Amino acid sequence: MMVKTAMLPDSFLLLLEQEEKRRQQREESGLPALKLLIDAAHSGGGQARHIRRFLLGLYNANHWPFELNRLRALDTELQQAALQVLALDWNGREVHTYVPGGDQLFQSWWERESES
Secondary structure, X not given: OOOHHHXXXXXXXXXXXXXXXHHHHHHHHXXXXXXXXXXXXXXXXXXXXXXXXXXXXXXXXXOXXXXXXXXXXOOHHXXXXXXXXXXXXXXXXXXXXXXXXXXXXXXXXXXXXXXX
16 A cells, blocks of 8 residues: 555655644744743733733634734733744644633633623
8 A cells, every 4th residue: 555645746745844843833932932821811910911812812803803002011021922822823723722721711711801
């Protein structure tokens, strides 16, 4: 039985390998950034609401459109983390699925932000 990848052109296989490396890099930098944002979203500080809104925008952009001006309210470390999480979102997996209990966590933010 012939392996199907053996029939693909080498250039296509190279592109697949490169994209897989990019995906892994986005995950390696995005997961710690996501943890940082989640911790900051729970902090109760002035930036927490902007971070929750950013993450809710990734969770459900139709209901939680994100105003880019909110990024200006974040310090540099949190801004960079938000950009890394945005890149992580590009991997094709819902951001909340990277977190145990992520759906419940994001739903709790949904309820909290809906009240304010």
